[in-house]
Amino acid sequence: MLSILLLIPLFGALLFLLLPSELAPTRMRSIAIVVLVLQLLWSIRLLFAFDLELPGMQLQESFSWVERLGLRYELGIDGLSLPLVLLNAALTLVAAVCTRELSERPRLYFALILLISFAVNGAFVANNLLFFLIFYELELIPLWLLILIWGGSQRVYAATKFLLFTAVSGVLILTAFLGLAFINGSVDFSLSPLVTERIGMGSQLILLGCLLVGFGIKIPLVPFHSWLPDAHTQASTPVSVLLAGVLLKLGTYGLLRFGLGMFPDAWAVLAPAMAIWAAISVLYGSLAAIAQRDMKRMVAFSSVGHMGYVLLAAAAATPVALMGAVFQMVSHGLISALLFLLVGVVYRKTGTRDLEVLRGLLNPELGLPFTGTLMILGVMASAGLPGMAGFISEFLVFRGSIQIYPLATLLCMVGSGLTAVYFLLLVNRAFFGRLAITPEEDPAIQKRLDVQLAPVAPRETIPALALAIAVIALGLLPAGLGGISDAATGAMAQLFSGAG
Numbered sequence: 145m146l147s148i149l150l151l152i153p154l155f156g157a158l159l160f161l162l163l164p165s166e167l168a169p170t171r172m173r174s175i176a177i178v179v180l181v182l183q184l185l186w187s188i189r190l191l192f193a194f195d196l197e198l199p200g201m202q203l204q205e206s207f208s209w210v211e212r213l214g215l216r217y218e219l220g221i222d223g224l225s226l227p228l229v230l231l232n233a234a235l236t237l238v239a240a241v242c243t244r245e246l247s248e249r250p251r252l253y254f255a256l257i258l259l260i261s262f263a264v265n266g267a268f269v270a271n272n273l274l275f276f277l278i279f280y281e282l283e284l285i286p287l288w289l290l291i292l293i294w295g296g297s298q299r300v301y302a303a304t305k306f307l308l309f310t311a312v313s314g315v316l317i318l319t320a321f322l323g324l325a326f327i328n329g330s331v332d333f334s335l336s337p338l339v340t341e342r343i344g345m346g347s348q349l350i351l352l353g354c355l356l357v358g359f360g361i362k363i364p365l366v367p368f369h370s371w372l373p374d375a376h377t378q379a380s381t382p383v384s385v386l387l388a389g390v391l392l393k394l395g396t397y398g399l400l401r402f403g404l405g406m407f408p409d410a411w412a413v414l415a416p417a418m419a420i421w422a423a424i425s426v427l428y429g430s431l432a433a434i435a436q437r438d439m440k441r442m443v444a445f446s447s448v449g450h451m452g453y454v455l456l457a458a459a460a461a462t463p464v465a466l467m468g469a470v471f472q473m474v475s476h477g478l479i480s481a482l483l484f485l486l487v488g489v490v491y492r493k494t495g496t497r498d499l500e501v502l503r504g505l506l507n508p509e510l511g512l513p514f515t516g517t518l519m520i521l522g523v524m525a526s527a528g529l530p531g532m533a534g535f536i537s538e539f540l541v542f543r544g545s546i547q548i549y550p551l552a553t554l555l556c557m558v559g560s561g562l563t564a565v566y567f568l569l570l571v572n573r574a575f576f577g578r579l580a581i582t583p584e585e586d587p588a589i590q591k592r593l594d595v596q597l598a599p600v601a602p603r604e605t606i607p608a609l610a611l612a613i614a615v616i617a618l619g620l621l622p623a624g625l626g627g628i629s630d631a632a633t634g635a636m637a638q639l640f641s642g643a644g
Contacts, residue, residue: 145190145203146219146269149229150262152183153236157258160251169250173243176254180237183261187233194226196627199635201271214331218271223632224400225268227470227625228393231477232268234614235389236261238607239382242485244492246294253294256286260386267394273321273333273402280394281314287383287391295378302371302378309361309371316358317398320351324406327351335405348410355403356414362395365455366425369448376444381488384440388447388480393473396454400469400636404458408640411461418459419545419552425452426559433566439490439497442570443483446526449559450476456549456556457541461640465544466633467626468537474625475525475533475618482522482611489515489604490574493597499573505597506575515600516575518608523567525615528560532619 156179163172194202201220209217221229239257246253263286266279284307292303325331327343343351361368372392376384404411429449436442450472457469490505491497493512506516525532528539538560546553618625 145186145193146205146221149183149186149190149265149269150219152179152186153258153262153265156180156183157255157262160255160258163251165251167251169246172250172254173240173246176240176257177237179258180233180240180261183265184233184237187230190221190226191230191628194221194628196223197631199223199631204271206271212331213274214272214325214333215274216272216334218275218334219269220271221269223629224397224470224636226628227474228268228390228397229265231393231474232261232264232390235385235477235481238389238481238485238611239385242385242488242604242607243382244604249293253290256290257382257386259283259286260290260391264390264394268397271335273324273335275333276398276402277314277318277321280317280398283391283394284310284314287387290383291375291379294380294383297378298374299378302374305371306375309364309368313358313361313395316354316361317402320354320358320402323347323351323354345410345413348407349413352403352407352410352414355399355407356418359395359399359403362398363392363451363455364395364448365421365452366428366448369425369429372448373441373444376447376484377438377440381484381491384484384488385481388444388484389477392447392451393477396451396458396469396473399455400458400466404461404636404640411640415459415461416549418455419549422452422456422459423552423555423559425449425455426556427562430559430562430566434562434569436566437499439487439499439502439570439574440484442499442566443480443487446483446563446566447476447480449563450480450526452559453538453541453556456545456552459552460545460548461637462544462548463634463637464540465548466637467629468540468542468544470629470633471533471537471540471618471622471625475537475615478611478615478618479522479525479534482518482608482615483526485608485611486515486519486522489600489608490519492604493600499570502574503577504575511575511597512600514605515608516571518605518612519575520571521612522615523571525619527564527567530619531616533615534619536619536622 201222204220206216206218209215260283263279263282267276270276270279288303288307291299327347364372426449429445433442433445453472454469457465505511506513525534528534542553542557
C-alpha cells in the first residue's frame, strides 16, 4: 500500500513529461488535479487500514536493494508520519487547484509539483536512514526550479540561497548517519536494529548535534532561518503553500524521528539548551514579523516563530507535549497555507502586498470582503483563538512543557501573544479604513489603489474556504488527530523517559 502511495505522484510526474507540449495549460492542470485527488484518496485509504492501537510501524514493506551499502527498500508508517502524509496529499492538491494563469512551461511545472509530493511521501514513510535521505534531498532540485523559473524579480538570489542552505542541511544529516554506521562498524541503516546505547556519550552528542543543525536549517530555526523569508517572498503562491505547509515539516519530523527516536540519552543532555533555542526562535520570529511591511514576509516570519513550538515540545518530550508537536505541525500546515493563499489573492487583485499602501479591503461593495473575512479567521487561528486548530496545538505544547521548562514555555507564550499583535496590525492596516487613499490625503503614500477592485471568482476562494473549514474542524474535533498519534507519541515519550 505504501509503494502505491509513492507510485501515484511518480507516475503522474512521468506522465507530464510524455504529454504533448501544445496541450493547453488548463488541461494539464486538470490532469494534475486528477492525479492528486487519487493520491489524497489513497492516503485516506491508508488511514482506514491503520490500527490506532499499535505504536510501531505498520503496513511495512522491505526487500533488499543495495545490501553492500546498507540501502534497503524499507517502508513503514506510524502515528507520527500518517498525519503528515495526509497533510501532504491535501496541500499538494490545494497548490495545484490554486495555480492560475500559468503560461510558461506548464508541463515542467506540474511535473515538479508531483515530484515534490512523491519525495515528501517517501521521506515520511522511509524506514531506512539512507532511503530517507534520498527522498529528503530529492525535493531540493524541484523546489529550487519552481522558485527559479516561476518566482519574482529576485528569484535567482532567493533560489540560490535556498539551494545552498538546504544542501548544507543534507550534508550534516548524511554526516550523522554515516558517522553512526562508522562507530557501530556496520552498514545496516535500518531503523529497527539501530542501537545507540553502546555508543559513547561524546559521540552521541556530536551525531545529534549534526542532526539538530541539519534539521534546524530545514525547520528553520534561528539563526538558520534567513533563507525562508526570501524564498517565500519570491515564490509563487502555490509554491509558498507547499513550502510552509509541507516541506518545513520534513525538518520537524526528522528531528523527532531520528533525533529523539535514535538518541534519547543525548537528547536528555541537550534538551534544556533546545528549550531555550525554541524560545529564542519564537520570540525572534514574532518580533521580526511585527517589523515587516510586506504581507508575505510577515507570514513567512510567523512560520519561524510557530515552528519553534515544535522544538519546545520535542525538548520536553512528555506525552502531552509530543502530541502537541504533531498537532502544531498539522495546524501550522493548514493555517500557513490558508494565509499564503489569501495573501496571493490580495496581491493579484491590488498589485501590491505593502501594508503601507493597502487598506479598506474589507469594504463590502468595492473591496474584498470574503477574502478579508477568511483572512481574519486565519489570523485568529494562528493567534490561538479557542475553537480553532492553533489553540489546541499551542495548548498541548504549553501544557506538556511548562512543568519541565517553565521559563522557556513562558517566553514562548509571550511569542504567542505577539502573534496576535503582528497579525492584528496586518488586518487593521490592510482591511480596515477607507479603500482609496491618494497622495494628497497621505503624502507618504505614492500609489493609489483602484477604487473598484476586480471581483474574486469563487474558484479562487474555494481552496482557502476548504482550508478554513479544516482549521475549524481540527479545533472543534481534535480527537481524530489525537487518536491517530496517541500511541506513537506515547511510545516516543516512554523511550525518552526511560533514557532520562
